[in-house]
Amino acid sequence: MSRVVRGMVTQSNDKLGGSVFHFDLPAGRHGTCPGRTSTCDSQCYAQRGRFLFPQVQDRLAYCYAATKRKDFVPRLVSELYRKGVLAMRWMVSGDVYSPGFAKKVMAVAEGTPFCRHWLYSRSWRIPAIEAVLRDLALVDNVSVWYSADRDAFPTEVPPRVRVAYMMSDADDHPVQPVDLVFLVHRLRKMALPMANVCLQETPEGRESGVTCSTCQVCLPD
Ligand code: SF4
Structure with missing residues (x-):
């Protein structure tokens, strides 16, 4: 009898669209967001709503x-291959929680050259993790966003890394130009x-x- 192995990636959500898969972790106070700030913690969509459903x-x-x-x-490399995943968003929920996990993300990306990977991370605030994120950003099929x-x-942005700024109210502007701005929910109806x-x-x-899936600005070329 063949053994059914539970999958680790999920296909699609409202933001990602139909052709992107995602791999997620618990968010916030589980030690999985070591670079979190009080602003991101207070705005975190992954600690409320459907993310609290038991399943x-x-x-x-x-x-x-x-x-x-x-x-x-090897399990995740195999799953991405079997499912034909061409675009993978890491951590819709959670973050790169350790240097060891960052190295595993890199190994998965290197093992799946047919797939474009991208992630946004505040773990650049943790020096030991940041050192691996720098290397991860140099992998051809990966985009790393700080x-x-x-x-x-x-204060310093490594080669090939881009910066995404979370704007938390109408007066909140980045101190320097950034590559992308994300808006908290209540700002999304405003013409900013x-x-x-x-x-x-x-x-x-x-x-x-x-x-x-259609925009692809954040994905690697
Ligand atoms: S800018 Fe980035 S996050 Fe926004 S829709 Fe495009 S790819 Fe997705």
Whole structure:
């Protein structure tokens, strides 16, 4: 009798669109967001709503446990291959929680050259993790984004890394130009005079049905 192996990636959500898969971890106070700031913690969509459903919590805990296993990398490489995953968003929920896990993310990306991977991380605030994120950003099929907000902005941005700023109110502007601006929910209906806002978070973008699957600005070339 063949053994059914539970999957670790999920296909699609409202923002990502139909052709992107995602791998997620518990968020916030589980030690999985070591670079979190008080602003991102207070705005975190992954600590409320549907993320609190028992079946979602169960999936996140399962994925977190899976990252600790010795066979995590070959299992995930195999799953991405079998499912034909061409675009992978790491951590819709959670973050790169340790240098060891960052190295596993890199190994998965290197083992799946057919797939484009991307992630946003505040773990650049943890020097030991940042050292691996720098290397991860140099992998051809990976885009690494350093997440910033009014509490924390990177003073140095490594090669191939881009910066995404979370704007938490109408007066909150980045201290330097950034590559992308994300808006907290209550700002998404406003016509803000901001450059580089994620199109999916604007009224025009939502009306035209933009998702990461069609936009692809954040993905590697
Ligand atoms: S800019 Fe495009 S790819 Fe990036 S998060 Fe927004 S919709 Fe997705």
